[in-house]
Amino acid sequence: MSASGGELVRVVDFDEETTMIKRRMEAERLEEKLKHINDNVTYESKNVQGSTAGAGSGAFHEYRHSRRREYERLEKMDEDEEEREVKVKFEQRKREREEKERKAVERKREKRNAKKMKKTKMKRKEEKEGGDGGDDDGDDEEGDVGVKAEAALATAAVKVVATKAEGRGGGEKEDADAADAGLD
Secondary structure, three states: OOOHHHOOOOOOOOOHHHHHHHHHHHHHHHHHHHHHHHHHOOOOOOOOOOOOOOOOHHHHHHHHHHHHHHHHHHHHHHHHHHHHHHHHHHHHHHHHHHHHHHHHHHHHHHHHHHHHHHHHHHHHHHHHHOOOOOOOOOOOOHHHHHHHHHHHHHHHHHHHHHHHHHOOOOOHHHHHHHHHHOOO
């Protein structure tokens, strides 16, 4: 290599004859492989002649069978496509139904929660106003009845728990009250 003038000198390891010999050997080896493949690998040629002029009497039957197989293949493809479309439409209708149901459930849940919130606000408001300040003419309002019923159930539940803890067992009335309260 010469550093002056910026020229590169190429050093060749093999001369041209050696390279040519190697290329010929490679080509011969590839030709042998190709001949081996062509001799040993068989492939079937279907429907060499159709039902056109020049076909023998036996070739028509081969043509007819291959045509039938092709039509069956095309019909199968059409059926598969139709089934796929039906499945897609079904899945779409299913998703729409589920979405509609989910929205209905959500609306009902919101309505139920709003009703509960309104009821708890009413109870809190009544508790803040006080029970003694109201008129006591004998007819209870619906909210007062509910509060009294909850207090009675809680008292019954405490009695049942206390008697069970002592090991005596509760009376029938206390057990019924506890069952109503959901405390067994």
